[in-house]
Amino acid sequence: MSNLGEIGYRYRKSIVAIWLAIVLALSVFALQLPSVLKGNGFVMKGTYADVNQLLHDRFGVNKSTLLLLFEQDTNKSEEQFQAFITQSVERMQAIGLESLQGVTAPYKANGALQDPALYKDGLAYVSLGFDLEAGDMGANIDIIQLELAELKKSGSIMLTGSPVIEQDLNTASQEDLTRAEMLGLPVALVVLLLAFGGLVAAGLPLVIGLISVASTMGVLYFFGLQMNLSVFLLNVVVMLGLALGIDFALLFVNRFRQELKRHNVQEAVRISVMTAGESIIFSGLCVFIGLAAMLFIQVDIFKVIALGGMTVVLFSILSALTLLPALLSLLGHRVNSLMILKEKPERGSIWLRFAGLVMKRPIVMAALALIILLASMIPIRDMVLRVPGTDSLPANYESRIAFEKYERTFLGQHTASLVMIAETEAAAVEPASLAALHKLADRLAADPLVGNVESPFSLTGGLGAEEIAAALADPTAAAALAPVIERLTSDNMTLLKVRLDVSPYDRQARDWVRSWDGENEGVKLLIGGYPKFNQEIFDEIEAKVGYCLALILGATYLILLLAFRSVLIPLKAIIMNALSLCATFGIIVWIFQNGLFGMEPSNIALFIPIFIFSIVFGLSTDYEVFLISRIQEIYHTTGDNDQATLEGLALTSKIITSAAAIMIVITGAFAFTGVMPVKQLGVGIALAILIDATIVRMVLVPSMMKLFGAWNWWAPRWLRRRGKGATSSH
Numbered sequence: 001m002s003n004l005g006e007i008g009y010r011y012r013k014s015i016v017a018i019w020l021a022i023v024l025a026l027s028v029f030a031l032q033l034p035s036v037l038k039g040n041g042f043v044m045k046g047t048y049a050d051v052n053q054l055l056h057d058r059f060g061v062n063k064s065t066l067l068l069l070f071e072q073d074t075n076k077s078e079e080q081f082q083a084f085i086t087q088s089v090e091r092m093q094a095i096g097l098e099s100l101q102g103v104t105a106p107y108k109a110n111g112a113l114q115d116p117a118l119y120k121d122g123l124a125y126v127s128l129g130f131d132l133e134a135g136d137m138g139a140n141i142d143i144i145q146l147e148l149a150e151l152k153k154s155g156s157i158m159l160t161g162s163p164v165i166e167q168d169l170n171t172a173s174q175e176d177l178t179r180a181e182m183l184g185l186p187v188a189l190v191v192l193l194l195a196f197g198g199l200v201a202a203g204l205p206l207v208i209g210l211i212s213v214a215s216t217m218g219v220l221y222f223f224g225l226q227m228n229l230s231v232f233l234l235n236v237v238v239m240l241g242l243a244l245g246i247d248f249a250l251l252f253v254n255r256f257r258q259e260l261k262r263h264n265v266q267e268a269v270r271i272s273v274m275t276a277g278e279s280i281i282f283s284g285l286c287v288f289i290g291l292a293a294m295l296f297i298q299v300d301i302f303k304v305i306a307l308g309g310m311t312v313v314l315f316s317i318l319s320a321l322t323l324l325p326a327l328l329s330l331l332g333h334r335v336n337s338l339m340i341l342k343e344k345p346e347r348g349s350i351w352l353r354f355a356g357l358v359m360k361r362p363i364v365m366a367a368l369a370l371i372i373l374l375a376s377m378i379p380i381r382d383m384v385l386r387v388p389g390t391d392s393l394p395a396n397y398e399s400r401i402a403f404e405k406y407e408r409t410f411l412g413q414h415t416a417s418l419v420m421i422a423e424t425e426a427a428a429v430e431p432a433s434l435a436a437l438h439k440l441a442d443r444l445a446a447d448p449l450v451g452n453v454e455s456p457f458s459l460t461g462g463l464g465a466e467e468i469a470a471a472l473a474d475p476t477a478a479a480a481l482a483p484v485i486e487r488l489t490s491d492n493m494t495l496l497k498v499r500l501d502v503s504p505y506d507r508q509a510r511d512w513v514r515s516w517d518g519e520n521e522g523v524k525l526l527i528g529g530y531p532k533f534n535q536e537i538f539d540e541i542e543a544k545v546g547y548c549l550a551l552i553l554g555a556t557y558l559i560l561l562l563a564f565r566s567v568l569i570p571l572k573a574i575i576m577n578a579l580s581l582c583a584t585f586g587i588i589v590w591i592f593q594n595g596l597f598g599m600e601p602s603n604i605a606l607f608i609p610i611f612i613f614s615i616v617f618g619l620s621t622d623y624e625v626f627l628i629s630r631i632q633e634i635y636h637t638t639g640d641n642d643q644a645t646l647e648g649l650a651l652t653s654k655i656i657t658s659a660a661a662i663m664i665v666i667t668g669a670f671a672f673t674g675v676m677p678v679k680q681l682g683v684g685i686a687l688a689i690l691i692d693a694t695i696v697r698m699v700l701v702p703s704m705m706k707l708f709g710a711w712n713w714w715a716p717r718w719l720r721r722r723g724k725g726a727t728s729s730h
Contacts, residue, residue: 005273008325009266015326019319023211026218033221034174034234038135039166041230041301042387042606046536047517051528054421058490062101062129064137064163066144068092069402071156072122081124082107084155089126095147097140099131123409135228137163158402165390168399169675170231176673177235180682184669188246188662195250195658196257197341200334204253204327205662208319209245213238215319216312223307230301233308235670235678239685240615241312243666244287247659248320251626252276254655256328257335265332269325277321282563283625284317287618289555293548294614299540301607309615352650355702359642362703369699373691376583379590386505386603387537394674395600415451416504418513418529420496424522428489431469437494438465440521444498449512454497459484500531510535537606545610552614556621563625564632565715572704573628576696577620581613583695584688592680605677608684616688619663623697626659627652631705632713641712645705660693 008015043049055061068088072081089109093100103111104127106118118125130137141164151157185206192202216237223229255276259268291309294302328335358365390407393400411417422440424433434456441455457463460481463471471477472485488495502508509531517527553574560570588604595601631648638644667689670682705712 004277004321005270005325006266008273008322009269009329012326012329015322016330019211019323019326023214027214028218029221030214030217033217033224034170036221036224036229037170037173037231037234038228039230039300040169040388040392041228041232041299041304042533042537043228043300044298044536044540046540047526048528048533048536051419051421051526051532054493054526055419055495055528058421058493059487059495062131064130064132064134064161066128066130066137066141066159066161066163067402067406068126068128069158069160069406070124070126071158071405072124073155076155081155084157085109085124085126087154088151088157091147091151092126092128092144095143097128097130097143100128100140101131102129103127104129118410120409123405125406125410134163134166138167141167158398160399160402160406164399165393165403166231168393168397172394172397172675173231173234173678176670176675176678177238180235180666180669180673181238183672184242184666187665187669188242191658191661191665192246192250193341195655196253197339198336199338199340200331201253201257201336204324204335205246205249207327208249208316208324209242211323212245212312212315212319213241215315216241216308219311220308227304228300229308230304232301232675232677233304235673235675236305236611236681237308237312239667239670239682240309241316243619243663243685244284244313244316245319246662246666247622248280248284248316249324250659250662251655252280252320252324253328253335260333260335265329269329272328273321273325277325279625279629280317280320282559283618283622284313286556286559286621286625287615288313289559290552290614290618293551294610296544296547296551297541297610298544299537302610305607305611306614352646352653354698355646355649355653358699358702359645359706362706365699366703366707369695369703370579372695373579373583376691377586379586379593380582382593383585383589383609384593384603385606385609387534388605388607388677391602392605392676414501414503416500416502416506416509416529416531418498418500418527418531420498420516421526421528422494422496423524423526424492424494427492428494429469429472429485431465433492433494434465434469436522440523440525441496443521444496447512449500449502449508450498451501452499456484456488456494459488504530505534510538514539541606541610548610548614552617556617560621560624564628564713566713567715568708568712569628572708573621573624576700576704577617577624577692580620580691580696581616581688583691584612584616584684585609587687588680588684591683599679600676602676602680605680608677608680611681612684612688616685616692619685619689620692620696623656623660623692624701626656627697627701635713641709642706645702649702656697657693660689660697663689664693 056063070081070085070088085105085107086109089103089105089112093103093111102113103109104115104118105112106114106116106124108114118127130140132140141159144159148157148159189202189206192205193199196202220229220233220237252272256268256272259271263271288310291306291313294306297303390400390403422437424436426433428434428437437455438457441453441457444450444453456468460468468481471481500509500512513527513532513535516525518525556574557570560573561567564570588608591597592599592602592604627648630652631644634647635641635644664686667682668686670678671686673679673682
């Protein structure tokens, strides 16, 4: 580390020039990152994906579907309403939409299939089927939106469907990002000014944070050309990159300014890299591992966020250890120029007095802190997790309004639709196959959760297996059955549609599809539809989350064990981090599911607990490293645990509080955004850091340090070493 500091000083101009070239080059591509973001990321290999592919390849089901929703005006007649829908269908067919495969409408229209079920209670919809993936529908959506601007002059018409919702999520995420930056960055600058007192010192962490984010976004653009990146990636990377980049730089600049009071610029840079740099590496490694743990979960959003998060952590560490020392070497004592606030001494602060109070009554204070944390956990038992859907969008988006009306009217909120592909040994129209399929359809219909089964038997007027086999042997009868047989069979595969009388989000629906998937009555069943999608996502997370936790907890313990040469300190840190995170989850449930503080009542996005745990566990460890390393440094000098704890708190409290405040400001700014999962993530991280910086750092840490005394530093003989342990960043 000493050599790295020497290199940073000696080649300062070259390092700054190299970084400038890298950032300028990557910034060009960073601006293009939103253009390669597609979907919400809840994609994985499994039966659901296989069924979708089979539906397209074997049964001609469209890859993407758009819905035009029409609402009947009470001032217009039924004939006028029908004429408006017919006119709209003809306009859609005439505007040259790419890969448009078919149109289905409730009334007769030129070239469209007619289905009267597409009209109900004053609402009607037209289905537009495309042979394009949802992520490639952007041009078609833009063309339709332009056409709708004219059609809306004649009646109520709205566009919705998965491709539109995904595009709107991307748009809303970019708008949210701009809003959060406008709120968070100015407040972060104020916090930095309060910490440093000068514009130059305060501006450096912001520069490092922005550079880390821009560089990461540029790199991720190239990943986006090779793989699908979730629309949620943009906000997570910016949120995490700004928070980490600013935090690391804040702590480094603070140590440099302290050393500059006692040494020349070169020596101050060298010592800062040895001390702050080592702590930044340990802290960054904890965050990096927390994010890497998500790679166990084979769902795209977890892999994508892990990739983006690890990349931004690496850039934050690299910029803090190379670019920042070079900039400080160039600035030297000018880092203290443009001072607008008078610096106050760190010793004798309110934090020191409070720590002294805590250490006088460690048992009482620790008990009070634990009661608060445990009470905050109570709402966790009511947590409802759900894969983000249309309700992720702000309530004023047309695609959400239209889809919710369509869902309420045509789908029902307490029914779940799914598809089954039944695979028989022989062709589906063979007598043996028909007999097995008929038996299967009867078993399905008898299931208490099943409300309806659509099969070749139900759509042919209730004919049995033998009757259909006989009819197929008669050319005249076979011609009458052909539309149904051709639509629902393909070689040895038969398509069944099942309606469950239970919400598609309900655990019962997940249990049902899990129990029916596989071999039944000699027929191999492949199940698709939202209940299957839901079941596979939940099962994958439940199966892999244990591995994530094991890696995070195990790696954190080993890193802190090596950093502090203590058996007890890493264990305390893990327990306190876990308690504060569980308290955070309870408060999130309380705020979002109950709709407090003006929040729209909503279930918790499925990935939120895992994201918050993976990200914040590392960040909390980050502050533990910064604080304990300085306490350890003093303890090795004095041998007095209580004195080391008090002095370490006095020296670090201001800067750690500033770092936490910046993290809270940057992430908490996303509370004022519109995309619900991003709002929940921002609020969750901000709450976790607030709890860590107050209850944990101000109460539990000093009281536990007091209670355990010299045992804090105990380690087996093979692990001990003389002199300093991990050195401080302050």
